Amino acid sequence: MKAAYFDCFSGISGDMVLGALVDAGLDLGQLESELRRLNLTGYHIRTEETERGGIRATQLKVTVAEEQKERNLNDICEIIEKSSLRTSVKIKSKQVFLRLAKAEAKIHGKATEQIHFHEVGAVDALVDVVGAVIALQELGIEKVYASQVHVGTGFVKCSHGLLPLPAPATTELLRGVPIYSTGIRKELTTPTGAAILTTLCDEFGEMPSMQVEKIGYGAGSRELPLPNLLRVFIGNCPCQYEQDKVVVLETNMDDMNPQFYEHIMESLFHKGAKDVFLTPVYMKKNRPGILLSIIASSDKTGELLEVLFKETTTLGVRISEEKMRRMLKREGKIINTSYGEVKVKLSFIDGKLRDIAPEYDECKRIAEQYQLPIREAYDRVKKEAIEKTTEENAGRWKKHSGQ
Incomplete structure (x- = not known):
């Protein structure tokens, strides 16, 4: 399973996500080509190689060339929906914006429809959010992991005046996510970065066992006491669940x-x-x-x-x-027994057949038809199923289940 692990040791922002993924091998031309499906005008993307704390990195910049009208959530979703983007990209992108709008709405005591994105920031956010979804799909990422998130402290000046850091919307987005601070008096994690991460990330915590293939560094715009970078590891994780x-x-x-x-x-x-x-x-x-x-x-x-x-x-x-649920890999199968065709359920662990369990309704039918105690019917069917399950069959079932 191909996975990405975001190491947020210096926080996260939308442009840092794209910078890190481009640095890890995402084709910038392909990203720009896909973003043109949004039919947005008046912006330009460029990347430059830079350095933060002695570490080479890619900084992605979105330049807005013309004045943009104010847009609310409905406007943003309409732009996405009317685009020629893949359906999966549309769905994920709208989920990110809805999550962001809900957080802002809760903080300001408004309905999500009343939340307006900054005239320039709306374009920035569209490029960052939709770009991140496109990038992960282009790189073939099936699962996203992330570290605990570093947040800043102090205050930031915005249209509402001075707000505490991390910004209220950021803290709302990071509810339930492990965060920490080292007292850096700067905004390390932005609302857009937090919205992207918490919508697209499957699991937070330590880096999983991974055969790393690529590493990318996305640079933030400010100089900080630590390297202002977002690091992403891309590789294959053993998948047994x-x-x-x-x-x-x-x-x-x-x-x-x-x-x-x-x-x-x-x-x-x-x-x-x-x-x-x-x-x-x-x-x-x-x-x-x-x-x-x-x-x-x-x-x-x-x-x-x-x-x-x-x-x-x-x-x-x-x-x-919403909670994560993990399960053993399983597959339904119909096998021929001395009682006729019977449905059974196969479960696998580490790619190997773990168990075969006859379906209850099938055992009940056999018990009634052959005048057997249901426990005996279950044991007989299971015994026959196990006997018919050769190593060759297990390998074939493993292949069919995509393991």
């Missing part, structure tokens, strides 16, 4: 007919829940109740909430922030 991002919806209930639980769970699965489970709990006044938990992708939240509010007695639902 699958992963996705999920949210967890939870609600406590103590006043609902338990006979309804099965229908509710089926309705939630029908609307896209990945898992649904019930946990006995004691609630206020020692009343026995049920904790209903749902694991799902964030885009299913609205439909699942609709089921909960329509089908249950709950008055409120807790929703976690």
Whole structure:
């Protein structure tokens, strides 16, 4: 799996991201060609080789050549949507801007639609954000990691007056991300840089095991007491787990007919829940109740909430922030047994077959058809499945599952 690790020892900004990726081998001409799909005018990109703290680096500069009109989130999204960019680039780019606008809106107590991007900064931000998404795709990056993020301290002057550092929007964007400061009284991490990083990064922490192929250094514009650089490592990571991002919806209930639980769970699965489970709990006044938990992708939240509010007695639902979920690689398979065709689930670890598990519904059918205890039906099917699984089959299944 090809991955990128951003080492944010001197913070992060949008131009530093692009500078680092160009320095790591991104073709600048290809980047400019893709950015022209935005149909934006009045800007120019150039790079220059520079040095920070004795380390050679690439500095990317966006020069805005003409006055630009003020743009809000809807304007930015419209520019992206009307462009001829790849759909995947459009989606990710809009996610970054939405995250940025939400942070600004929360800080200033406004709706996201009311947030305006600076006339010149809007073009800068478009190039930085869309450019970063394009760059990662052009380099074939499948997963993004990042270190803890260095932030500055002190104050910065802006249209609102003096603001503390890190800027309020930056701190909002970095909520849940490991950050630190060494007391440098400069803005090290910008809102745009934080929005790009927190939207596109899959995991923060120590550098993962990686066979490094390329290293890039993107230079910031200021001279600092430390090298003002963003370093990116690009290489291959051994991938033994699958992963996705999920949210967890939870609600406590103590006043609902338990006979309804099965229908509710089926309705939630029908609307896209990945898992649904019930946990006995004691609630206020020692009343026995049920904790209903749902694991799902964030885009299913609205439909699942609709089921909960329509089908249950709950008055409120807790929703976690998006979390990383890791899983063993797995694959469904149909095998021939003495009981006919049976669905089984194969799991892999380190590219090797770990286990074979017959599906419950299949075992239930066999148990009823052959008058067997279900445990015996399960054991018999599993034994036959294991016997039929040769090393050749395991290798073939491994290949088909993309491992």
